[in-house]
Each structure stands twice: as structure tokens, then as C-alpha cells.
Amino acid sequence: DVKVTQSSRYLVKRTGEKVFLECVQDMDHENMFWYRQDPGLGLRLIYFSYDVKMKEKGDIPEGYSVSREKKERFSLILESASTNQTSMYLCASSARGPQHFGDGTRLSIL
């Protein structure tokens, strides 16, 4: 079974802090994705990556950046956290087929 592991289930940070969310997958998938999930809005794509050191903006990249130094690891970075970035963050990976998701990180920015 594919395993996508997100480093934290819950995280509380303060406005202005730099925040790192980590995601690791164990199936050698080329593609990795970061989404945020908000009630009534479904999942919205922040950034994605098709290969190591490669990144593409999704639909809502403002205020975020990503890093993919190794194939199995995809990091989401909030450069200066703001309260409107309080959300559930989901990481996913895929080969050519369906996406496999981690269990999410519920991030609160105070």
C-alpha cells in the first residue's frame, strides 16, 4: 500500500512565523501535490511537482512556496504565516493514476 506521511497532525503557529509542512511518500511517485481544504470549497491546489527540484503553481499559490530536494519529500512553506492560512493541508502523490493522500495537517495561525 502507498504510504503518504505528513509530519504533523496538528500545528499552532503565530502570525508572521515561517512555517514548514513536510510530506514523505514511499512509492517512488514522480508527482506530488499540496492542497488546502476549507469547508464548502473542496480541495484547492496550492503547488505541485512532477520531478525533483521542479515545481509548478497551482490555483492558490500566493503566500506559499515549496521545496522538492528529494523525490520522496515535498515541503510546503508559509513564508510569513497569516490568519487566513488557517486550514487543513493535504499532501498527495501519484504516478499516472489516482492520487494518494496523507491524513492532513490541521494548521491554526493565531
Added chain:
Amino acid sequence: TQLLEQSPQFLSIQEGENLTVYCNSSSVFSSLQWYRQEPGEGPVLLVTVVTGGEVKKLKRLTFQFGDARKDSSLHITAAQPGDTGLYLCAGARADKLIFGTGTRLQVFP
């Protein structure tokens, strides 16, 4: 702009009832996936439909892709409490997915 609208947004029913969830778009997708998400977990794939008009069955769940590949429906027969969860449709475009707004289903015993 939300490209995929799901209805209803919320659904509370008794065990044994039937229900249908709709996923509608004005855009064409190469395929459409349905996921279920339970509290505290990430979404898990239920099915992928690829061909216009395609119907797939997964036990008591029936999935249909519209002829024009713009919409889809999920029908659950004789719902059970274990069906409770958030149902998400997602349209595939290139290697990305466009997710619907979600339908939260609660089935009471």
C-alpha cells in the same frame, strides 16, 4: 472559480434509504474520480470513470459519467452508517485534479 459543483452539500438520512449525489461542470474532463474522506483522514479513491456514459458499480455504490464527460453522479442503495463521510468528485485535466465542493453524508442507524 469553482469548476465542479456538488449537490447537495449536506445530506442526513436514515439507514436503508437511497440517495444520489451530483457533480456538475461546464467543462469537459478526461476522466472523473470519486473519493471518500472520513474524519481525521485524507481522501481515499473509490472509482475512476473515463468514458462518456460509463457506469461502474462498487457494491451498493453506482457511479455514472455523463455522456459529454462534464458531469457525474453517485447513487447509494440502502445506505448504511458506514457510508458516512465526505464525498468528493474530482475531474482530471492533464495530470491535475479539479475537486468538487464536497457532499457531507450522515447516515443514522
